[in-house]
Amino acid sequence: MNGTGNGTGNGTGNGARTNHRFLWISLAVLGASLSVFGTAMAAQASGGDAAQATVALSKSIGVWCAALLTIGILTFLYKDNPFYKVCESILIGVSAAYWMVNGFWTTLVPNLFGKLAPGLVREVAIPSLPVSETPGLDMALAFVPLLLGLMLLWRLAPKGGWISVWPLAFIIGTTAGIRLVASIEADLLAQASATIRPLVVMKPATPAGADGAAAVGAAAVAATVGALDFWGTVGAITGVVGVLSVLTYFFFSLEHKGAVGKSARLGVWFLMITFGSAFGLTVMGRITLLAQRLEFLFKDWLGLG
Amino acid sequence: MLQRTVPIAILSLSGLILMLAYFSPMTTSWGETVLEWFNILAAVAFVLGAGNLLAVNLEKISSRRPGWAYAGITLVSFFLMLGFGLLKVGAVPNPEHPDLHFAGSYDTAASPFGWTYEYVFSPLTATMFAMLAFYVASAAFRAFRAKNTESILLLGTAFVILLAQTAAGMFLTGWIPEDSMFAFLRLDWMKVAITEHIQTAGMRAITIGIALGVVATSLRLILGIDKSYLSRS
Amino acid sequence: MDTNTHDRQGGGGGGSFLARLGGIDRRWIFLAMGLSIAIPILLKLRFPEVPGPMARATFDAIESIPEGSRVLLAFDYDPASAGELQPMANAMVHHCAARGHKIVFMALWPLGKQMADATIDDVLLEFHPNYAYGTDYVQLGYKAGNEAVVKLMATNLPQQYSTDAAGAALSSLPLVAGVQDLAAFQLIASISAGYPGAKEWVQYANSAAPEAFTLVSGSTGVQVSQLLPYYPAQMEGLLVAVKGAAEYEMLVTAKYPSADKPELLAERLGQGRVRMGPQLVAHLLMIGLIILGNVAMIAGRSRGGAR
């Protein structure tokens, strides 16, 4: 532990005073922003043109803000620079807070506090919080994650940090148990079952009235059995051979030599085609993303087109 | 004992119970309950993340490490957003309960939190995402070189798919009649054949392998063979 | 897997111009990519699309059902995928209305209802002002439950949707008053960005009544590989990504132009083609880059001997 601390604040040492000053500065900035927005909201509430003007102003400030931040991120393509670093720092701060706020209002308040103190939550934040028929049981069950959470946080305490391994063991254990069964069901068996198909494909029964729907009865059956769908058959065999050869590639027990080596090599070829195809198919979506950013810059910000 | 045996026991037991719980109608929902607990746990653990974020950035500032000013920006934007959200600053009142401040919604563009989401958070993340268009190009240029059979297949497939994705594909091979015996030379035919037969097969095998890997990894943990997460022996 | 070990040296290290190209500063590639997307957007470049078989099949599916058929359009996406899917939605709504089909809107995604509402305002009522709510179109809105919604609709639609999105009883809306299940529709289209979406429609709607209706779908590029196995057996039409949208737009606007608002129609039903401009140039750039990289490698190899 070389003085960086772990969130307990016990390691900050000689920089403590600077930190305090910094905290005060950020609090002041926070206060200032709050008052600005407060005024704007008050103007909006009072109605009239002033409110509309405020909304329009807040939107055009917003568009400028978004445009500058967009450009800031793009400058990273040329090289790392202070503009990018500012954008990066804002992004980290804002997004970390965003997810924490989200977790607080959508998980902690309804699912934890709402179980532990439903009356209070209903009174303060969620008037529509459903009334439970078994509040006692709910509360008891809500204590489990709370307890686990507190054990996890215990690592911030100076002593007994080993207790935080317990909730981790619980998390890892449950994850392993749930995913084990789920992956056998949804991935292993489902995919194996989907691979199974006839390796010979015949043309569909009646060629959909191509010959004026003349084929009836025995004639139709004869036509069905006779016609081999060449490309369908090739496709079906390719699919099964592909799955089996790639599985051979994943064999760990055998060196890739001899017949196994040949099959594994074929498997690698299948993998390469798979990856090439997936790569090519993704490009379109990525270009759309950039096109949308550029459209925003050109149209919404600069008013071109 | 408390530091080593108990965690292993907790892990094995919780894993086993959840494995078997799936098979009884009475306990099927346990998995979902645990995942719900996990969400709460993750939200509680934000304290850990936030504490760490503070510690790292405050240390940068206090020791005047290079770039300490950026740490300041991170902290200011963090606290602003956190304050806006937790206090529901400027929240739009709930029409049914206009008197309850905390019942209002804080994420519409009319509130500071929603505004910051719309004009700061979204453009920043969307632009980071959009950078992929550039990196896809540079990766294709650098990595798609015909060095051996494998790389020829990789780049050849990507090449065919890229051509087939645009009007260029139709321009080049669209004149080949669809019902002729040379229809397989059409780029759109090739694209469908590759994705439907080969890519599907490849992805299937990968998925089967992954499932087996998940089983083995989970079992190693549940059986207590893999104990790499245990510190302080 | 070791695929790429020797790349770090690039193709640089002297040699001819071509060989040096292999180790070019990647920022030139970035610049080229940026320009190849920016310029078509600024110039609004549109390239002619040649409709492929899938877009044509989708178009034909909507053409082939009798005029005035009852059609269900499911908006299974949100704004994040609107870039790819909204052009399809616009063209499909215009196409259905131009054929005189009666349209029922719904959504499996929470924000899908808003996308549908926007499409109703921007396309349906804009180009077909005679369409009346209740008799010519109905908005059922969003229902939570993913594939369970489809399953229930397949057997008992009024139980899933007892009212429309605005809360009016279905029995009060002539278009859907007598509808019992999905078999009452001649065509179902899912414009789909993932789960739940087109795949669930195939699995749970089509399997319940395979002969009753035609199923078509519009899909994002990312999830298309999951849908390909169903085309054309279980899904008669499939529009894929912006390209599919652009091709379909071509077909629809060519057959059904707007008499009084041609410019507005060209804009609203031209988004796909406008977005294909940057796509075409950027894809050609990528193809060019791959060729260039290989030419540079071969040039470097022949000069520097075997490496």
Add this chain to the structure above:
Amino acid sequence: MMDRSRTHRTRRLAAASLAALVATAAAMAPFSLATLAWAGELAATSGASAGALASALPAASTGASGITEPAVGWINTSRLPLLVALVIICGSVIAGILLARSGRPLRIRRLAALDAVDEAIGRATEMGRSVLFVPGIQDMTDIQTVAGVTVLGRVAKTAAEYDARLEVPTSRSIVMAAARETVQAAHFTAGRPETYNESNIFYITDEQFGYVAAVTGKMVREKPAACFYMGAFYAESLLFAENGNSIGAIQIAGTAEPSQLPFFVAACDYTLIGEEFFAASAYLSGERDQLGSVKGQDFGKLFIAAAILIGCALATAAVFIPSLAGAAASFKAHLGG
């Protein structure tokens, strides 16, 4: 014929697993009833996911319809085939472990990517630069993250032995906690607990692209000589790999996210593909038990390959002999769980 012997085996295995389940269920009955009541309540009150749950509950208890086995209150008979598959697959992994314990020589092929791990860390040490380990962007509820963290344990041990500086930025608080435990454990195992520095494992933000912005920024500024990407990755895979390449780092990736494999394969030096990634921590540990479990995975693969071959043979035969169609379809359906 095939089908009958299969059902026979199914019955026997089902009986055995049933007995095990009875014991577990009996032990947990009071608790399970409580949970059930609670889940029912939840379903009645809160929205979409719970709605699905509510519909699942009655469906589960009546799920026996259509299956020949009689319905028993505390076991979901429709999931018996899955239970059988679970026993077979887990059994083969356990068999692999037992085989390893029996002392027979274990032969397992090498993975180039894992041979490169030591080399990459050694190179970073020589150059006096750091090693970067990215454990993916998902939380510990994703088994890929768990696998990534176990690989981290091995990487951290080597780094501790070489005295290389290892940095682990995480995008989840709980992953940070788990990574700290693991790296600390690795330092203990390496016999160098004093060199463990907790502040090298730090949380950035839960937001995917915020995390990417921070990590790529860090990469171009500090230029780590080796980058490991082990865990669940989405769109950020290529952002990491291309920036890592531009700073000349050795890059070793491992993920089971099929959609991102193409980008890692194209842009990284070595990529552990899907199953290889899950085998990596066992490989790196070098312990017999763990290597045995890798061998066990191969037994599982043999089972699956055999099932696919049998199914295809049946389905192909059914094309010519229509009376086999029922058997083929039921084999396929039973395999699907």
